[in-house]
Amino acid sequence: MIRSLRGRLFLGLTAIIILTGATGGLLVYRWAFREAAELQDSVLIQLASLAQNGSFSSGRPLLGVEEDTDVWLIELGATPRGPADDRQLFGLKDGLQVVMRKGQPIRLLLRTRPDGSRFAVAQPTAVRDDTAREMAFRTLLPISALIPCLMLVTAIVVAHSLRPMVRLAGNLDARRADDLTPLPQAGTPSELHPFIHSINGLLVRVGLLVDQQRRFVADAAHELRTPITALSLQAENLGSVDLPEEARGRVAALKQGMQRTKHLLEQLLALARYEAAPAERGEMPLIALDSAVKQVVADLLPQALDRGIDLGFQLVEPHMVRGEPVMLATMVRNLLDNALRLTPRAGRIDIGIYRQDEAAILQIEDTGPGIASPDLERIFEPFFRGSSPEGDGSGLGLSIVKRVVEGLAGEIALENITGSDRSGLRVTVRLPLAADRPNEVSGAA
Numbered sequence: 001m002i003r004s005l006r007g008r009l010f011l012g013l014t015a016i017i018i019l020t021g022a023t024g025g026l027l028v029y030r031w032a033f034r035e036a037a038e039l040q041d042s043v044l045i046q047l048a049s050l051a052q053n054g055s056f057s058s059g060r061p062l063l064g065v066e067e068d069t070d071v072w073l074i075e076l077g078a079t080p081r082g083p084a085d086d087r088q089l090f091g092l093k094d095g096l097q098v099v100m101r102k103g104q105p106i107r108l109l110l111r112t113r114p115d116g117s118r119f120a121v122a123q124p125t126a127v128r129d130d131t132a133r134e135m136a137f138r139t140l141l142p143i144s145a146l147i148p149c150l151m152l153v154t155a156i157v158v159a160h161s162l163r164p165m166v167r168l169a170g171n172l173d174a175r176r177a178d179d180l181t182p183l184p185q186a187g188t189p190s191e192l193h194p195f196i197h198s199i200n201g202l203l204v205r206v207g208l209l210v211d212q213q214r215r216f217v218a219d220a221a222h223e224l225r226t227p228i229t230a231l232s233l234q235a236e237n238l239g240s241v242d243l244p245e246e247a248r249g250r251v252a253a254l255k256q257g258m259q260r261t262k263h264l265l266e267q268l269l270a271l272a273r274y275e276a277a278p279a280e281r282g283e284m285p286l287i288a289l290d291s292a293v294k295q296v297v298a299d300l301l302p303q304a305l306d307r308g309i310d311l312g313f314q315l316v317e318p319h320m321v322r323g324e325p326v327m328l329a330t331m332v333r334n335l336l337d338n339a340l341r342l343t344p345r346a347g348r349i350d351i352g353i354y355r356q357d358e359a360a361i362l363q364i365e366d367t368g369p370g371i372a373s374p375d376l377e378r379i380f381e382p383f384f385r386g387s388s389p390e391g392d393g394s395g396l397g398l399s400i401v402k403r404v405v406e407g408l409a410g411e412i413a414l415e416n417i418t419g420s421d422r423s424g425l426r427v428t429v430r431l432p433l434a435a436d437r438p439n440e441v442s443g444a445a
């Protein structure tokens with residue numbers, strides 16, 4: 001059983017071509033053979049008309065007839081005479097017939113002249129059949145040459161006709177998992193329309209399902225935020241109560257757990273928010289990228305100082321981008337939070353904001369361990385924290401960053417910094433440049 005449609009079509013069509021060719025060839029061969037025999041009979045009749053006037057000499061191949069046609073004139077005279085064979089012929093009626101002569105069948109046309117003398121024009125049947133076969137065989141040549149040509153054309157047509165299907169599959173394969181835009185129907189053959197229609201229907205249903213789940217996660221996170229905040233407050237209050245040493249340790253662990261849960265909920269909410277509403281870039285306000293980053297850095301400086309990390313700018317150019325301020329801050333905060341958490345004490349984090357072509361670049365380099373190459377591929381997946389996760393974290397930070405960057409029509413690239421004397425991660429975010437406002441922005445910063 002052949003599974004490929006192309007193989008099946010090709011084999012089926014080839015079988016039809018060969019079968020048709022063979023049947024047609026056989027019929028044509030038989031028809032041509034019969035025609036050739038009739039043609040030879042008419043030659044005999046014409047020769048007999050000429051011999052009527054006695055223009056040929058008996059017993060030799062007839063003049064004007066090709067040697068290998070082997071046509072003979074047999075003069076029988078007016079009365080039976082000569083060899084027994086000739087006398088036997090005399091007993092036959094005028095006309096076309098086959099007789100045995102010297103042990104071989106002969107096609108023969110017997111005629112009587114007005115003066116009563118009789119003659120026969122004769123040709124061995126074997127010679128006639130050979131000629132007829134040869135002529136009939138020649139009619140087969142075009143058909144047998146046509147069959148391989150038709151097979152080639154069939155293969156090309158089949159491959160060409162199935163190409164849109166291969167293209168459709170390639171299109172689907174190349175899609176990102178979260179790309180639910182409908183497949184275009186334009187330019188595809190009508191046979192594929194039901195498939196495209198069904199796939200698009202499925203994409204819509206998947207989209208609805210994904211939306212529902214996102215909303216569920218967002219709602220759940222939102223609903224949980226209030227009780228968790230209340231619990232955190234209670235835990236906070238416990239800190240001011242005079243507790244035995246052992247209980248203090250437990251309260252500290254409780255507070256830490258609360259903090260982690262709050263962080264997870266906030267990250268979930270952020271992710272759900274940016275996944276659900278990829279805002280229109282044109283409608284988003286102008287933001288000075290450098291000011292937005294400086295704001296986040298200012299918030300994180302105490303944390304950096306705490307850990308003895310040199311967090312600072314290496315290069316700041318004032319550039320404007322379009323985006324939601326909260327969205328942009330969330331992205332920068334998540335990137336810097338990672339760098340801060342993963343860079344060892346006394347390390348450094350360098351931030352650069354500059355322009356490259358039509359993009360504003362935000363680059364963050366740290367002196368942490370970097371990300372193992374095999375993990376880089378999956379690092380933007382939600383909840384993925386690498387093969388050897390360190391410390392606390394939800395694994396949602398980079399997913400949020402990715403969503404935000406995509407929402408701003410930008411790109412993000414992560415690469416490990418390699419060198420004999422250092423390691424670290426370099427994060428490069430490219431955002432479309434909105435406008436140049438150098439003086440104003442640097443003045444504001």
Ligand SMILES: Nc1ncnc2c1ncn2[C@@H]1O[C@H](COP(=O)(O)OP(=O)(O)OP(=O)(O)O)[C@@H](O)[C@H]1O
Pocket residue numbers: 267334338339342366368369370371379384385386388389390392393394395396397398399425
């Ligand atoms: N600057 C970095 N240096 C080294 N590893 C990093 C860096 N940034 C991210 N990673 C790795 O990528 C993983 C995923 O990062 P992500 O921000 O998505 O999640 P997280 O930081 O673990 O959790 P969350 O951001 O929600 O608190 C991290 O757990 C860490 O292993």
Ligand SMILES: [Mg+2]
Pocket residue numbers: 334337338393396397398
């Ligand atoms: Mg993070």
